[in-house]
Amino acid sequence: MYCTFWIIAPLVPEYIAERFMLWIDFWRAFPSAEWWDRSYQTANALCALRAGGLLGKGLGLGDPYLVPLVNSDFIYAAIAEELGFIGSLSVILLYLSIMITGIRTAFHCRRRFDFFVVSAMTVMLSCQIIINIGGALNILPLTGVVLPLLSRSGFSLITFTALIGVIMAVSHKNGCENL
Amino acid sequence: MFNITFSGILFSLRSVVPLLVFACAASAVVFVFKCINYQGSFIPAAALILLMELGLLLKVRLAIFPKNALYPETIPVGFNGTVWYYVLLYIFSLVVLVVIVMLFFCRRQIRLWRTGRLLEWLSVPHKRDRSASGGKDKYIVTFAATVSIVGMLIVLASLFNDGKFLFSRIPWETAKVLIPLSLSGFLTENSRLLQPFQNSKLTISLTGWGPFFLMAGVPLFLFSRGEVYLALTRRLRTGNDLYNKHSAASFYCDKEYYFSVSLY
Numbered sequence: 451m452y453c454t455f456w457i458i459a460p461l462v463p464e465y466i467a468e469r470f471m472l473w474i475d476f477w478r479a480f481p482s483a484e485w486w487d488r489s490y491q492t493a494n495a496l497c498a499l500r501a502g503g504l505l506g507k508g509l510g511l512g513d514p515y516l517v518p519l520v521n522s523d524f525i526y527a528a529i530a531e532e533l534g535f536i537g538s539l540s541v542i543l544l545y546l547s548i549m550i551t552g553i554r555t556a557f558h559c560r561r562r563f564d565f566f567v568v569s570a571m572t573v574m575l576s577c578q579i580i581i582n583i584g585g586a587l588n589i590l591p592l593t594g595v596v597l598p599l600l601s602r603s604g605f606s607l608i609t610f611t612a613l614i615g616v617i618m619a620v621s622h623k624n625g626c627e628n629l
Numbered sequence: 630m631f632n633i634t635f636s637g638i639l640f641s642l643r644s645v646v647p648l649l650v651f652a653c654a655a656s657a658v659v660f661v662f663k664c665i666n667y668q669g670s671f672i673p674a675a676a677l678i679l680l681m682e683l684g685l686l687l688k689v690r691l692a693i694f695p696k697n698a699l700y701p702e703t704i705p706v707g708f709n710g711t712v713w714y715y716v717l718l719y720i721f722s723l724v725v726l727v728v729i730v731m732l733f734f735c736r737r738q739i740r741l742w743r744t745g746r747l748l749e750w751l752s753v754p755h756k757r758d759r760s761a762s763g764g765k766d767k768y769i770v771t772f773a774a775t776v777s778i779v780g781m782l783i784v785l786a787s788l789f790n791d792g793k794f795l796f797s798r799i800p801w802e803t804a805k806v807l808i809p810l811s812l813s814g815f816l817t818e819n820s821r822l823l824q825p826f827q828n829s830k831l832t833i834s835l836t837g838w839g840p841f842f843l844m845a846g847v848p849l850f851l852f853s854r855g856e857v858y859l860a861l862t863r864r865l866r867t868g869n870d871l872y873n874k875h876s877a878a879s880f881y882c883d884k885e886y887y888f889s890v891s892l893y
Contacts (some may be wrong), residue, residue, distance in 0.1 A: 570809030611722035615729030621669030
C-alpha cells in the first residue's frame with residue numbers, strides 16, 4: 451500500500467496525501483500531544499463508538515459534539531454513541547436493503563440501458579455509504595463525503611433521493627413487465 | 630405541559646412536532662404510490678423514509694441539546710431555523726422522489742419531445758426512440774450539458790454565494806445523476822462493439838473505449854480545476870487549517886465559529 455501511495459502521491463493534492471498518511475500511520479506517536487493534534491477527529495469518533503457499547507448511552511445522553519463535524523461527516527459516530535451497536539447496525543441494515551434491492555432490480559431488467567443505469571446508481575450510493583462509514587470506523591481514510599440521507603446536507607440529500615427514485619422507477623417498470 | 634419523557638430526558642411537544650410533520654408527509658407519499666398503482670419494490674421507499682426520520686431525529690437532538698442533555702446549561706440553539714429547514718428539505722426530497730417515479734407513469738400521457746420518457750430521451754438507447762429523437766450519440770449531448778451545468782454552478786456559487794451552492798463547495802451532486810446516465814447511454818449503444826475478448830484474445834480498442842475513459846475522466850479534471858480555483862480565491866480549507874483550527878473544545882462554540890472556519 452505504501453508503494454502504491456508513493457506512486458500516486460505527486461498526483462493528488464496535499465491535503466489528500468495528509469489524510470492518507472494519517473490513516474496509514476494512525477497509531478504512530480501514540481500517546482503524545484502530536485498524535486492528538488493529528489488524529490483527534492478520528493480518535494474522538496472511535497472513542498464515541500466505544501462509549502456507545504451495545505445499547506448506547508441513550509438519546510440526548512451522549513456527547514456527540516466532542517466529535518468534530520458530527521453533523522455531517524461523523525453522524526455515524528453520534529448514532530453509535532447514543533443508540534449503540536444495535537442502532538448503528540440497524541442503520542447499516544437499512545442501507546443494505548436499499549443496495550440489495552438496487553442489485554436485484556438491475557438483474558431483473560430486460561433492457562441493457564436500465565441495467566446500466568440502476569447498476570451505476572446503486573454503485574454510487576453504495577460507495578458513498580461505505581466510504582463514510584469506513585472513515586468513521588477508521589477502516590478507510592477520511593474523505594469528507596456525507597452519509598446519505600442522515601448527514602447535514604442540502605443538495606446531496608436531493609441527489610440521493612433522486613438516485614433512489616430512479617431505482618424505484620426501474621423497479622416499477624420491471625414489475626409492470628412481469629405482470 | 631405536553632412534555633414527553635424518553636430515556637430519562639424531558640422532551641417538549643415542540644421537539645416532536647417536526648417528526649410528526651415529516652411522518653405525515655411520508656404517509657402521504659406512500660398513499661400516492663398506492664394510488665398510482667406502483668408495481669415495484671417498496672423496500673427502498675421504506676428504508677429511505679426510516680433513514681430520513683432517523684436523520685431528522687438526530688437533528689432535533691443536536692439542535693435541542695448542543696451538549697449532553699443532563700448538563701443544566703443546555704439550551705435550544707437554532708431549533709427553529711435548523712430543524713424546520715431540514716423538515717422542509719426532507720419533504721422536498723420526498724416530492725422529488727415521487728416526481729421521478731411518476732415520470733415513468735407518464736409514458737403515454739405526456740409525450741416529452743415525442744419520446745415520452747425523460748431518462749431515455751437523455752441517452753437514446755432504444756432503437757424505437759432513435760428516429761423520433763434525432764438519432765444516436767445523444768449521450769454526448771447529455772454529457773456536455775452535465776459538464777456545462779456543473780461548471781456554471783461552480784461559477785455562480787463562487788460569485789454569489791460565497792463559494793457554496795446548497796452547502797456544496799463544488800456542486801458535483803448534479804453530476805452524480807447525469808454522468809452515470811450519459812455513461813449508461815454510451816455503454817448501451819456501444820457495448821456490443823466493446824467486447825474486450827474477441828476470439829479468445831484480449832483486444833482493447835482505444836477508438837472504442839477512448840471516449841468512455843475520456844468522459845469518465847473529465848469530471849475529475851473539472852472538479853480538480855474547481856478546487857484549484859477555490860484555493861486561489863482562498864475559499865478552500867486545507868488540511869493544515871483543519872488540524873490547527875479545529876479542536877474538540879472549539880466545537881462547543883456556536884455555529885458562527887464553525888462557519889468562520891469552514892469559509893476560511
